[in-house]
Amino acid sequence: MPDETKPEDSAREDEARQDDAVELNGRPAARADEVEDETGADAQPREGSGRSPVVIAVSAMLLAIATLGASAYMWRNPMTPFDAPTAPTAAAAEPTFTDAQREEAKAKVCDAFLVVSSGVANSSGLQAEDGDAVGAVAIATNARLALLGGGQYMLDRVDPATEPALAEAARAFGNALMDVGAAAIAQIPNDDPAHQERLKDADEQNGKLQGMCVPE
Secondary structure, eight states: OOOOOOHHHHHHHHHHHHHHHHHHHSSOOOOHHHHHHHHHHHHSOOTTSSOOHHHHHHHHHHHHHHHHHHHHHHHHSOOOOTTSOOOOOOOOOOOOOOHHHHHHHHHHHHHHHHHHHHHHHHHHTOOOOTTOHHHHHHHHHHHHHHHHHHHHHHHHTOOTTSOHHHHHHHHHHHHHHHHHHHHHHTTOOTTOHHHHHHHHHHHHHHHHHHHHHSOO
16 A cells, blocks of 8 residues: 655654654754754864964064063163152251361462462563573563463462352452463463453452452
8 A cells, every 4th residue: 555645744753753852852953954064164264263373473572572671761760659758958068167277278378379479470570681582482481380370379279168258369369360371372462452451350369369368
């Protein structure tokens, strides 16, 4: 007797079997076409799932360079906390000197003044004989040496213990002598207006220091 089962009946039986499998296993049975799709998807590597070893090496190198640069910058420019209290700068204490030290400093300046002023006066008063070119050069050289050397000698004799007014006068006299000496070396004539001002200033500073060291 021929099988009169219709295709529709066969499909219903297959669905019934699948429903029974769901009830037994507690999860739906995977279809064959779904299994094939998942298997095919797993077989192909996903894009971006991993990084190339070259990319990883380059990234590590750049990170190391950045870290080294930051460390070098911090070493050269150490940072201090903004809230760190800053210690107040202590004012430098004024040096104190005894009366003996002040007297010794004054004597040193005044002794130097007497020596220098005498040397400048003596060298400036010398005159060479007529026709003695060598003597004229020697006298001029000695006068310039007295001015330059005497001015520097005065500056060197000013001590910290020297009275401020006396120290200022000694420095002014020493600098004035050196200005005149430098102009003499440059062979600036005595009638030059600027040089006349230098000579006048040197005479004034000489008189001021004279009054401090050798009072009448």
